[in-house]
Amino acid sequence: xxxxxxxxxxxxxxxxxxxxxxxxxxxxxxxxxxxxxxxxxxxxxxxxxxxxxxxxxxxxxxxxxxxxxxxxxxxxxxxxxxxxxxxxxxxxxxxxxxxxxxxxxxxxxxxxxxxxxxxxxxxxxxxxxxxxxxxxxxxxxxxxxxxxxxxxxxxxxxxxxxxxxxxxxxxxxxxxxxxxxxxxxxxxxxxxxxxxxxxxxxxxxxxxxxxxxxxxxxxxxxxxxxxxxxxxxxxxxxxxxxxxxxxxxxxxxxxxxxxxxxxxxxxxxxxxxxxxxxxxxxxxxxxxxxxxxxxxxxxxxxxxxxxxxxxxxxxxxxxxxx
Numbered sequence: 150x151x152x153x154x155x156x157x158x159x160x161x162x163x164x165x166x167x168x169x170x171x172x173x174x175x176x177x178x179x180x181x182x183x184x185x186x187x188x189x190x191x192x193x194x195x196x197x198x199x200x201x202x203x204x205x206x207x208x209x210x211x212x213x214x215x216x217x218x219x220x221x222x223x224x225x226x227x228x229x230x231x232x233x234x235x236x237x238x239x240x241x242x243x244x245x246x247x248x249x250x251x252x253x254x255x256x257x258x259x260x261x262x263x264x265x266x267x268x269x270x271x272x273x274x275x276x277x278x279x280x281x282x283x284x285x286x287x288x289x290x291x292x293x294x295x296x297x298x299x300x301x302x303x304x305x306x307x308x309x310x311x312x313x314x315x316x317x318x319x320x321x322x323x324x325x326x327x328x329x330x331x332x333x334x335x336x337x338x339x340x341x342x343x344x345x346x347x348x349x350x351x352x353x354x355x356x357x358x359x360x361x362x363x364x365x366x367x368x369x370x371x372x373x374x375x376x377x378x379x380x381x382x383x384x385x386x387x388x389x390x391x392x393x394x395x396x397x398x399x400x401x402x403x404x405x406x407x408x409x410x411x412x413x414x415x416x417x418x419x420x421x422x423x424x425x426x427x428x429x430x431x432x433x434x435x436x437x438x439x440x441x442x443x444x445x446x447x448x449x450x451x452x453x454x455x456x457x458x459x460x461x462x463x464x465x466x467x468x469x470x471x
Contacts, residue, residue, distance in 0.1 A: 161431040172421040182209035191232040211244040218252035220270040246296035271306035272316040298329040301337045301384035314358035327368035340382040351397045359404040367405040373413035386415035399444035407439040
């Protein structure tokens with residue numbers, strides 16, 4: 150049973166979703182790990198839990214949550230944390246992660262309400278203290294460090310004491326947690342902020358994180374596709390990874406080295422082979438980084454002429470090298 154992801158056996162993983170269960174079990178594809186949403190497997194007796202137990206026999210599993218609400222000032226849901234701890238004990242995952250968001254708040258007279266969404270937070274000293282307290286509580290309960298993912302956000306707060314890279318660097322330094330760096334989220338945010346050159350903005354964000362953080366802060370990366378709906382870029386994980394995101398990923402690898410990487414796809418799911426094809430392309434870049442080479446996305450552009458034409462028309466950089 151795989152229990153660790155090491156530099157010697159570093160591979161790209163995929164998000165495993167219910168429509169792919171049958172095909173995945175039949176094909177037993179050669180992927181580095183699979184990632185599942187923790188909350189879908191809290192019940193140890195249902196069919197999904199049995200599938201995960203079967204998958205875990207041959208594949209490393211990463212648990213990615215959406216319900217801890219680590220930025221909530223009212224604290225954590227103790228029952229939710231207990232269920233997560235039980236799942237971690239059963240599955241022995243290689244990583245446990247959740248999002249840099251809040252979702253819980255007091256609502257009289259019913260007590261605490263959970264918004265069932267990943268709501269953004271302000272990067273302030275007060276918010277950092279809330280995150281540190283909640284992250285520490287989770288890590289103590291699970292007896293392991295966790296990863297916290299940067300969010301796709303559709304608004305900014307007037308109150309701000311840190312840049313987002315500084316905030317995550319400080320959170321990691323104070324708690325020992327890692328960053329799950331979602332490259333697609335950075336691109337979504339840059340586009341929704343109407344950055345004149347979204348790729349440049351993402352690379353600048355990555356540069357700032359590299360300057361502010363320890364070398365081991367980034368311990369996993371996410372890649373995904375996004376869509377545009379009514380003029381807003383939506384992080385819906387509904388398409389192949391775009392060429393600008395591949396370029397930003399290559400830039401991240403130059404800064405942070407080869408780390409476990411996941412292909413996410415949650416809506417408009419394609420055939421499993423399409424997902425595995427995206428993972429193979431990520432693996433090529435990861436292998437170059439692991440070999441000490443500069444990751445090169447030129448091979449990726451051969452099948453993405455439309456992306457290249459759009460990038461040229463937008464004035465975007467084709468490389469982020471300084």
